[in-house]
Amino acid sequence: MSNEIKEKSTTATEPESAVKDTADTKKKKRRRRFGDRNDGRKLRTMIPLNRIMPYIMARRSDAQNMFDDSFDVAKTDAFCRQKVKEGYKNFSFLHVLLAAYVRMLSQHPEINRFISGQKVYARNTIEVVMVVKKEMYSDSPETCIKVEFSPYDTIDDVYEKFNATVESVVGETEASSFDKLAKLINYIPGLLLRWTVKLLNFLDYFGLLPRALTRLSPFHGSFIVTSMGSLGIKPIYHHIYDFGNLPVFIAYGKRRRENIIDDDGNVVTRRIVDMKVVTDERICDGYYFANAFKTLKRNVEDPERLTVPPKEVIEDID
Numbered sequence: 001m002s003n004e005i006k007e008k009s010t011t012a013t014e015p016e017s018a019v020k021d022t023a024d025t026k027k028k029k030r031r032r033r034f035g036d037r038n039d040g041r042k043l044r045t046m047i048p049l050n051r052i053m054p055y056i057m058a059r060r061s062d063a064q065n066m067f068d069d070s071f072d073v074a075k076t077d078a079f080c081r082q083k084v085k086e087g088y089k090n091f092s093f094l095h096v097l098l099a100a101y102v103r104m105l106s107q108h109p110e111i112n113r114f115i116s117g118q119k120v121y122a123r124n125t126i127e128v129v130m131v132v133k134k135e136m137y138s139d140s141p142e143t144c145i146k147v148e149f150s151p152y153d154t155i156d157d158v159y160e161k162f163n164a165t166v167e168s169v170v171g172e173t174e175a176s177s178f179d180k181l182a183k184l185i186n187y188i189p190g191l192l193l194r195w196t197v198k199l200l201n202f203l204d205y206f207g208l209l210p211r212a213l214t215r216l217s218p219f220h221g222s223f224i225v226t227s228m229g230s231l232g233i234k235p236i237y238h239h240i241y242d243f244g245n246l247p248v249f250i251a252y253g254k255r256r257r258e259n260i261i262d263d264d265g266n267v268v269t270r271r272i273v274d275m276k277v278v279t280d281e282r283i284c285d286g287y288y289f290a291n292a293f294k295t296l297k298r299n300v301e302d303p304e305r306l307t308v309p310p311k312e313v314i315e316d317i318d
Helices: 003-029 048-056 074-085 093-107 155-169 177-186 190-205 211-216 286-301 303-307
Strands: 040-042 064-072 113-116 119-123 126-133 142-149 223-227 248-261 267-280
Touching: 040 113, 048 119, 064 074, 064 286, 074 093, 074 267, 074 286, 074 303, 093 126, 093 155, 093 223, 093 248, 093 286, 093 303, 126 155, 142 155, 142 177, 155 303, 177 211, 286 303
Parallel strands: 126 223, 223 248
Antiparallel strands: 040 119, 064 267, 113 119, 126 142, 248 267
């Protein structure tokens, strides 16, 4: 990374530091209470209907909602090209989407909830999960990365954190921590492995999984994202998993062209990226989901909004 980029990043985050100090002070005041987990705090003031829904729909696969949307990426592509000119290597739509999602969670924290043990929790962190190839050819092994972000992160912060994590695993011959864990589990014989997974599920139900495991697990996090566009195909609706606590799965596809009629009645060609989303509907209501993803769309289509930290970060209820 060039010194120029580091200097720009430092300058961009200077006002953020003071805000972060305030936020950290608030977090220290919130003590862990009985029923909280190491990756989230139990929500105790929810309305009765929302508290009983995880018992009615006990599994995440019972509660899957699916929707799709699309982005006009004219401004987004121009923004990415400008970032590349400034020296941000491989800056892409993915960085914009990640930054927009982090910003969305800073303003709509209910989307960062999860269900475990039929209880609703507010996640303590923002953790993004993605599967990447170690090298770009068909037989290359895949690995899973998890990146932790702050709700105060700008798009430059997201770029640096995400790229640092990717560079630590892509092209490396040495196994990552996730690969080592997967290899260790792979040594367990099939029948015993089945009971091992049941044990992990049991421990997770009661919030007893060690934080070291939930940090590595690709099934525990704020959301998981996959790029179908890098494969040159349209996005798919990808299921969310009953194991773990991931509440949202996002897939986006390749760019396409679409003709629309503007306000003056003229036919205009737009560059579009389609997105398909699968959510756990138990974490919040449909109205809240709709408003949150409208925020996501506005920020993806106008990424200049993401170059400065949010004026405030909204916390979830107690």
